[in-house]
Amino acid sequence: MLVLHNMQTSGNCYKVRLTARQLGIPIALKEYRLNGGQTQQPDFLAKNPNALLPILEFEDGRILPESDAIIWYLAEGTPLIPESKWDRAQVLSWMFFEQYSHEPYVAVARFWLKFATKEDLAKKQHLVPEWHEKGNAALKVMNTHLSTHDWFGGPRYSIADIALYGYTHSAADGGFHLAEYPAVSKWLARVVGEPGHIPLDECW
Ligand SMILES: N[C@@H](CCC(=O)N[C@@H](CS)C(=O)NCC(=O)O)C(=O)O
Numbered sequence: 001m002l003v004l005h006n007m008q009t010s011g012n013c014y015k016v017r018l019t020a021r022q023l024g025i026p027i028a029l030k031e032y033r034l035n036g037g038q039t040q041q042p043d044f045l046a047k048n049p050n051a052l053l054p055i056l057e058f059e060d061g062r063i064l065p066e067s068d069a070i071i072w073y074l075a076e077g078t079p080l081i082p083e084s085k086w087d088r089a090q091v092l093s094w095m096f097f098e099q100y101s102h103e104p105y106v107a108v109a110r111f112w113l114k115f116a117t118k119e120d121l122a123k124k125q126h127l128v129p130e131w132h133e134k135g136n137a138a139l140k141v142m143n144t145h146l147s148t149h150d151w152f153g154g155p156r157y158s159i160a161d162i163a164l165y166g167y168t169h170s171a172a173d174g175g176f177h178l179a180e181y182p183a184v185s186k187w188l189a190r191v192v193g194e195p196g197h198i199p200l201d202e203c204w
Pocket of ligand 1: 007010011012013034035036037038039040051052053054065066067068099
């Protein structure tokens with residue numbers, strides 16, 4: 001069976017759990033503690049020298065890192081990746097946007113503001129305004145797109161929506177005000193209404 005090396009609070013790991021659940025793909029979880037230091041240990045570094053979760057481990061020992069690559073792998077050949085060449089490119093375009101323009105600010109602000117100790121946050125406090133400025137810019141781009149589209153990767157719900165949902169739904173934890181983005185708020189509700197949706201904290 002596939003094994004997801006997972007941290008329950010991580011939106012990047014949640015993307016994989018959500019995709020697997022909606023596709024009915026059985027996966028086992030190996031759980032890591034937040035701030036537990038396990039990703040720095042030699043046994044983990046042998047699996048992912050980049051020291052990050054999630055990773056997907058195959059029965060033959062192959063390892064796939066990077067949340068968006070993992071959900072692409074799981075969703076290949078399913079309705080969660082559109083068939084048309086243009087729509088597939090749209091899915092990738094939004095997934096790259098998520099990794100470059102959204103996650104580094106929206107997810108990082110959430111991590112430091114919600115999960116870090118006061119002492120650790122104090123060392124990063126000077127970065128909070130930049131995280132908020134760039135995170136809000138990403139939310140504005142999403143809101144503009146969603147003002148004229150229901151979904152990100154073409155005419156249907158896809159892994160582009162899952163990739164962006166991973167941290168957008170919990171953006172308030174990072175000090176973002178989703179009420180300022182009404183089209184994003186409506187899209188979040190549409191995502192929750194998709195068959196097989198599970199919340200981030202759902203036990204496996
Ligand atoms: N681009 C990577 C980012 C992964 C990432 O930032 N993972 C964090 C958790 S969300 C992590 O493993 N941090 C190290 C740790 O917590 O030990 C992805 O999308 O998978």
